[in-house]
Amino acid sequence: MRTVTSKDGTEIAYDRLGDGPPVVLMGGALNDRATCAPIAELLAPRFTTYNYDRRGRGASGDTPPYSLDREVEDLSRIVDEAAGEAFLFANCTGGMLALEAVARGLPITRLALYEPPYIVDDSHPRLDDAYVRDLDAMIAEGRNGDAVAHFLVKAVGFPPEAVAHFRTIPAWPALEALAPSLRYEAAIAGDNSLPTERVRAVAVPTLVMDGTESPPFQRTAMRELAATLPDVTYRSLEGQNHRLVPELVAPLLEEFFTV
Known part of the structure; x- marks a missing residue:
């Protein structure tokens, strides 16, 4: 385990594994870096992976008060460690954070997302x-x-x-x-609305993934997200749902990040 110090002094823990172009891995709700560790191992033969604990979880610190700005600063410090630019994979609400960070101009050259939990219709209740x-x-x-x-x-x-x-x-x-x-x-999620204008500001090539067995509201939102992004590849994993399956996701990431 290694650490970097974020702008507000918070220590952010991460693991570095492999050799090759840098890929940052970021988890979502109820995830620490153990969630993406199997993906990091599968990508390590081709990429250098930076798999980190977001603030307030795992071995990372948590300096109050919380803000989205600070989470973006944390990610920026990890990207700094990855020679100043990187590919990025994020799942669940980590995907919402990733889209905002890229829209703000963080030096992410390719972005991959697995089911950020947007809601674009009335078939599922929103957070309030x-x-x-x-x-x-x-x-x-x-x-x-x-x-x-x-x-x-x-x-x-x-x-x-x-x-x-x-x-x-x-x-x-x-x-x-x-x-x-x-x-x-x-x-981060707010009421789970899709921030259309922010999404349109994400100009980097983006891979959007979902599972064919995920709830209809989730798949509808992923199709809408894919339709809004300027440069997108959309892939559905047959028979899968919101649960992240490293053996299925990692090959898609390797293909997408091999440029």
């Missing part, structure tokens, strides 16, 4: 102020497990009985540890 208030209260009271369950039901759309099962899996304590960062995901 009540969701954020309840999430903040749960975290403030130390009810991290309830906060994770709240996210899974209200934001992701799992039925409560499915979440009851999730509480029994070995990974649940790790999800609870990441629960405070859900406030940051809510700040």
Whole structure:
């Protein structure tokens, strides 16, 4: 593990692996760098991967107050470590952050996204102020497990009985540890609207991926995202859903990033 110091003094942890053109890997909600570690290993024979913990998770620090600007500064410092420019892969809400960072002019030369959770129709409820208030209260009271369950039901759309099962899996304590960062995901997502003008400002070649078994609202949003981006390749993974499967995603990334 290595670290860099972001503009506000926060230590950001990352792993560097492989050799070749630099690729930065960035996770989404309830992810630390363990999520993208298998992808980093699969890409390492062809690329130098920079797989990092976003602030407030894993081994990275968390200097208050939170802001989107600071997350973009964190990513900028990682790109600095990658010789000043890089390819970028991000999943889930990390994809929303990645699009904003590239729209701001970060030196990303190719961008790949897996299902950033935009909503462009009325088939799925959007996040609202009540969701954020309840999430903040749960975290403030130390009810991290309830906060994770709240996210899974209200934001992701799992039925409560499915979440009851999730509480029994070995990974649940790790999800609870990441629960405070859900406030940051809510700040990034807003009401999940697609920021059309910001997306149109992303002029770099972009790969948009989704799964054919993801909910219809998610696939509709990915098609709309692809239609809005100026330079896009759109790929759907047969039989897959929102869960990131490294063995399927990594070959698409290798193909897209080989230029």
